[in-house]
Amino acid sequence: MARPRSDDKRSAIIAAAIRVIASEGLGAATATIAKEAGVSNGSLFTYFETKADLMNQLYLDLKAEMAATALEGLPTKSSIRKQMQYAWSHWLRWATSSPEKRRTLAQLAVSDDITPASHQAASNAFAGIRELLERSRENGPMRAAPLAFVASLMNALAEAATDFMIRDPANAEEHSKAAFNALWRMIA
Amino acid sequence: MARPRSDDKRSAIIAAAIRVIASEGLGAATATIAKEAGVSNGSLFTYFETKADLMNQLYLDLKAEMAATALEGLPTKSSIRKQMQYAWSHWLRWATSSPEKRRTLAQLAVSDDITPASHQAASNAFAGIRELLERSRENGPMRAAPLAFVASLMNALAEAATDFMIRDPANAEEHSKAAFNALWRMIA
Amino acid sequence: MARPRSDDKRSAIIAAAIRVIASEGLGAATATIAKEAGVSNGSLFTYFETKADLMNQLYLDLKAEMAATALEGLPTKSSIRKQMQYAWSHWLRWATSSPEKRRTLAQLAVSDDITPASHQAASNAFAGIRELLERSRENGPMRAAPLAFVASLMNALAEAATDFMIRDPANAEEHSKAAFNALWRMIA
Amino acid sequence: MARPRSDDKRSAIIAAAIRVIASEGLGAATATIAKEAGVSNGSLFTYFETKADLMNQLYLDLKAEMAATALEGLPTKSSIRKQMQYAWSHWLRWATSSPEKRRTLAQLAVSDDITPASHQAASNAFAGIRELLERSRENGPMRAAPLAFVASLMNALAEAATDFMIRDPANAEEHSKAAFNALWRMIA
DNA sequence: GATGAATGAGTATTCATTCAT
DNA sequence: AATGAATGAATACTCATTCAT
Known part of the structure; x- marks a missing residue:
């Protein structure tokens, strides 16, 4: 100990x-x-200390890696759409190419062992992405909705897209783009 | 006897x-x-017969109830948008007002105990809703995407919206509508 | 009841x-x-009335059938050796040709469910055979031993011989005779 | 560590x-x-690892102890009859004086949990005794019978004698000798 | 008498966690 | 600090027997 x-x-x-x-x-x-x-x-x-502790730390590690991957090398000089698209594609690429991490993360995300504090911390790791999202939607139709709501929708879209990319890898890139366009239509 | x-x-x-x-x-x-x-x-x-059997039957019961609630009293003479909106709001209302059923269903949905056959059967229960979706998107930007992909996005949106409605019940109706509008922007 | x-x-x-x-x-x-x-x-x-009751009755039925088969058609006019040999061969033939009955009987014989009373009753069903045995050994080397002891040895011999006949059916008749001769050497 | x-x-x-x-x-x-x-x-x-594993190991332990006891201190210079008698009396003495071991061994011997491999291993533990038996019968009336058959008869005799010695301990030694003489008449 | 649903005690095995070495 | 043996609570499922229909 x-x-x-x-x-x-x-x-x-x-x-x-x-x-x-x-x-x-x-x-x-x-x-x-x-x-x-x-x-x-x-x-x-x-x-x-406990199994639950391991689970929580694992959850955080994976979430952090996911967020870092999405933002690594972000072209901060480009338009906000370009930046968002960059993050989106890196995010989904990570999820798609690390199937074990993704499977495990998916299970952890719904586990009762993950404490609210961990969920909160995971959310913090996404601050960079949330900022991107904020700027993406600031003139769009969802500009008045709570940011957390929009983020939740974005996340759900990413999950669904990833599922589909894994099930149909031949058209993965296409699915990723289609989902991004759908996202953009929703918020911008 | x-x-x-x-x-x-x-x-x-x-x-x-x-x-x-x-x-x-x-x-x-x-x-x-x-x-x-x-x-x-x-x-x-x-x-x-087994605990897993109970889980599978429970899963099917809940899914079927959810789909039936969404379509009950559907105004089949109205425009497709109206019909979709009707189903959407009933769907989310059911999910929101049956928090235990929804929590349980969420856990079952990711359980390894649920067999592929059950997932298939649950999908069949959603045939009516899928049909609505097909007609909704038939002239929209996602008209060429696999229907299953679009359905997956719709489902993810519904889940996310429901989560939010439960967390912020005061504005539930508003969230439901905002999510529906987002959906419509995405597909129609 | x-x-x-x-x-x-x-x-x-x-x-x-x-x-x-x-x-x-x-x-x-x-x-x-x-x-x-x-x-x-x-x-x-x-x-x-109970499972144990079924077991006990089953045990008795099988033992009785076994004894009856051994003595059926006994050539009572022949020499005692001939009679004994007749009973012996019918006994082993029954055991050999009713493998399920024999297997079941073997299990019941060592079961704790079988009451002393049942064992006693089963023994009574063997009265005829015991009488044969008594006459067989009355002038032999074991004439002074308790009859029950000799009977026990005879029974053990029959069991062992049957096992062997089942495992090597081609020479069943031979094994039966060899065992009988061994028995006769022992007691007569 | x-x-x-x-x-x-x-x-x-x-x-x-x-x-x-x-x-x-x-x-x-x-x-x-x-x-x-x-x-x-x-x-x-x-x-x-499992209850069955315990049963199998227990079975082997008991069988090995039994065989070892029978052969311990065997007077290898004496006549074969003397040697056999020595082993026989030690064998039956062990069985008689360890009633719990014997009861347990008897149950295990007929249990379905005991694997063929265990029965084989137990048989190997009896190699020394089987050798004695081979030399005992090599000029006797059962010299042509399969050794396994003779061994089976010997074993059955020992079991029956042991039962009787336990039930009538006062004459145990006498029963043991009577059974040995019966055995010798059978095979030598 | 016949049926089969209802009961609840009974059992092998697993597993997070602790602690002697 | 590292190891893996020790612990004992916890759990799905079975089965003889009873009893409502």
């Missing part, structure tokens, strides 16, 4: 959890995750 | 499952559900 | 029990036996 | 199983065995 020493081990556990939860669901045993990480089951609990 | 199997008991178990799962999640014990239904734990298994 | 009406049903249950226990062991559910007999599970209990 | 698995605990569970099964039969609950062994019910499963 003292400060754990090895960041490698923490990472190994997180990575193992992604793989195991993707294939076995949230019911996966901590012992299974530990073994997959090459760590003893006891050690898992020196890096994460 | 023996005591006949009672529809009341089946309903009681289904209703109890809705309540219990809404508050305890899918991990709820069958014994808890049975007790809540006023039935012995053994009896639960004469009405549902 | 009143006197049951139909002997047919009793027989059907007994016969079903033989088949089911032979294949599923003593743990077989009464419901399974009832279904195999074409009777409702409730009815089974009007013919046999 | 962690607490090592304790042989004492394994032994305690095995010993507890012997006692519990002797008195309650094979249906005995694993929890009962664990409690009798002074171990948590969970721990039982760190020493034995």
